[in-house]
Amino acid sequence: xxxxxxxxxxxxxxxxAALNEVSFHIEEGEIFSLIGPNGAGKTSMLxxxxxxxxxxxxxxKFDGREITHMKSYKRTELGIARAFQNIELFKNMTVLxxxxxxxxxxxxSGVLSGGFYWGLAQKEEIEHRKAVEDIIDFLEIEHYRDQxxxxxxxxxxxxxxxxxxxxxxxxxxxxxxxxxxxxSEEKEDMARFVIEIHxxxxxxxxxxxxxxxxxxDLSDHIAVLDFGKLIGFGTPSEIQxxxxxxxxxxxxxxxx
Amino acid sequence: MRNPFVMECGEFRASYKEDMxxxxxxxxxxxxxxxxxxxxxxxxxFPEYYVGLATLCGIAAIGAIGLNILTGFTGLISIGVGAFLxxxxxxxxxxxxxxxxxxxxxxxxxxxxxxxxxALFGIPSLRLKGLYLAMATLxxxxxxxxxxxxxxxxxxxxxxxxxxxxxxxxxxxxxxTGYYYxxxxxxxxxxxxxxxxxxxxxxxxxxxxxxxxxxxxVMGINLFKYKVLAFAVSSFFVGIAGALLGHYTMIVSPxxxxxxxxxxxxAMILVGGLGSVMGSIYGAVFITLLxxxxxxxIETLSVFMPGxxxxxxxxREVVFGAIIILFLIYEPEGLAKMWRNLKDYFKLxxxxx
Ligand SMILES: Nc1ncnc2c1ncn2[C@@H]1O[C@H](COP(=O)(O)OP(=O)(O)O)[C@@H](O)[C@H]1O
Ligand SMILES: [Mg+2]
Numbered sequence: 001x002x003x004x005x006x007x008x009x010x011x012x013x014x015x016x017a018a019l020n021e022v023s024f025h026i027e028e029g030e031i032f033s034l035i036g037p038n039g040a041g042k043t044s045m046l047x048x049x050x051x052x053x054x055x056x057x058x059x060x061k062f063d064g065r066e067i068t069h070m071k072s073y074k075r076t077e078l079g080i081a082r083a084f085q086n087i088e089l090f091k092n093m094t095v096l097x098x099x100x101x102x103x104x105x106x107x108x109s110g111v112l113s114g115g116f117y118w119g120l121a122q123k124e125e126i127e128h129r130k131a132v133e134d135i136i137d138f139l140e141i142e143h144y145r146d147q148x149x150x151x152x153x154x155x156x157x158x159x160x161x162x163x164x165x166x167x168x169x170x171x172x173x174x175x176x177x178x179x180x181x182x183x184s185e186e187k188e189d190m191a192r193f194v195i196e197i198h199x200x201x202x203x204x205x206x207x208x209x210x211x212x213x214x215x216x217d218l219s220d221h222i223a224v225l226d227f228g229k230l231i232g233f234g235t236p237s238e239i240q241x242x243x244x245x246x247x248x249x250x251x252x253x254x255x256x
Numbered sequence: 257m258r259n260p261f262v263m264e265c266g267e268f269r270a271s272y273k274e275d276m277x278x279x280x281x282x283x284x285x286x287x288x289x290x291x292x293x294x295x296x297x298x299x300x301x302f303p304e305y306y307v308g309l310a311t312l313c314g315i316a317a318i319g320a321i322g323l324n325i326l327t328g329f330t331g332l333i334s335i336g337v338g339a340f341l342x343x344x345x346x347x348x349x350x351x352x353x354x355x356x357x358x359x360x361x362x363x364x365x366x367x368x369x370x371x372x373x374x375a376l377f378g379i380p381s382l383r384l385k386g387l388y389l390a391m392a393t394l395x396x397x398x399x400x401x402x403x404x405x406x407x408x409x410x411x412x413x414x415x416x417x418x419x420x421x422x423x424x425x426x427x428x429x430x431x432x433t434g435y436y437y438x439x440x441x442x443x444x445x446x447x448x449x450x451x452x453x454x455x456x457x458x459x460x461x462x463x464x465x466x467x468x469x470x471x472x473x474v475m476g477i478n479l480f481k482y483k484v485l486a487f488a489v490s491s492f493f494v495g496i497a498g499a500l501l502g503h504y505t506m507i508v509s510p511x512x513x514x515x516x517x518x519x520x521x522x523a524m525i526l527v528g529g530l531g532s533v534m535g536s537i538y539g540a541v542f543i544t545l546l547x548x549x550x551x552x553x554i555e556t557l558s559v560f561m562p563g564x565x566x567x568x569x570x571x572r573e574v575v576f577g578a579i580i581i582l583f584l585i586y587e588p589e590g591l592a593k594m595w596r597n598l599k600d601y602f603k604l605x606x607x608x609x
Pocket of ligand 2: 042043044085
């Protein structure tokens, strides 16, 4: 059984179809890439999966459960984590606080135990702080842990955003252009992190990325969107030979 | 263990527990103890009049911390604080005089009832933001005051109700000093509770809702639940402040809880610092003492300029407004930030530039 199943999904904004009867599935433990030209509907697809957009038709199943109409915060509880294309960090908070918020649903303490602190809440803070420090070490951002995120460089903010999503211990990690706007060194680091997340944490990763080299290297399967339509779905070699995909990408090059 | 990097020079902490302490630096911790010790002996040193003023400041501080939890930390504006103070005061008044309950039971109940009323009026906050939410809480203010002044059989209508000061173990807290200590204990409890809240899960979620509600939801935070919760927690402290104030002044009546009171509390957290527990206390002291100091000033000046007393009433409002505007323009982060700046200045002194 696939971990995530998207069936016949459509999403409209006014008269525009951002997604048009799209179907694909993602297997547990794979790296799955979603590609396509700008405006193809990739981000919209992730927004449907994480519950920020509500599709006009079709269904999404996660881990065998129908989640199409589930509230966004509940999907997080199921283990769906998300890093955004346009950074959505808590800018005034430190790296640590951002990552601790990533663990929100893994923690329990409420108003009373938090207010009295000693006992349950303190124990919980320490325990989860350890998990968060592991991620901070893994992403090599130790030096910035107490800095407000808004003061960090763009590349580091992207990294913190991935860290915050990772802090959930997700079953599936949705990464929306995590390497966009980075220099090649930062890109390599991020690619390495994605591979390690996949190999060491056994997390299923959904990646949106424009660099075809990276996509072909990392992915087990790829889905290609163009104007909201799925025009290709398969392994990297299948995608490279798909005439529709070739056409879409050549077309893009010709028009600039 | 790790060696946290960006810290005050020379300060390294060996464990997460130490790193997460409220006051991490020993020097700061001792200063906090010293301030608490000073206010613990305050009534033994100062005349009764000042003890009474300090009690009023402290009660206002409890309410201001409550409001700051909602407006400063969670980013939800409320101009219904005046009415919520009233709910606390009236709840305790009704429970003690009509049902004959002890203050020690009616006092926490006043907090709980106000929390419930606050949560109810917080429900629109899921859909309303900014100015619209302000209007909704203004509606709360109007509705609550309407109920209070028209439900004569329960509340005594516009005439209000008379309350008693409480006693503990046969010792009446009717003296200024006795009541001061009651306020003092509850203020310390409130401040510590709030500071703890914001270094643990729920408080962090409140701040997340304020900073970026979309991201907060994707972190798994149920926006509706946490907004209503923020209203409840905030109103609890506003409610116990209202009860404390009612038993202190020994009267509750509708005109004590007008919209002007709501504005004063907003001024406290604005002047003190949004999202700062200590700032709430500074702001409460500032706004409570402002008219007192102004009056003193005018009395002194009127020796030279007779007739100045006549302008006091108007002057008070003008100065009040001017101060709020000045803070908004020059130090939006309030007294708490000014105090931090001052400390930083002296920490680097004499190399301040
Ligand atoms: N919130 C929205 N309101 C209106 N149109 C939107 C919205 N989000 C996306 N769209 C439209 O949907 C289409 C797909 O956008 P998007 O999913 O962001 O593409 P991609 O991520 O592949 O670049 C675009 O035409 C975009 O303008
Ligand atoms: Mg996009």
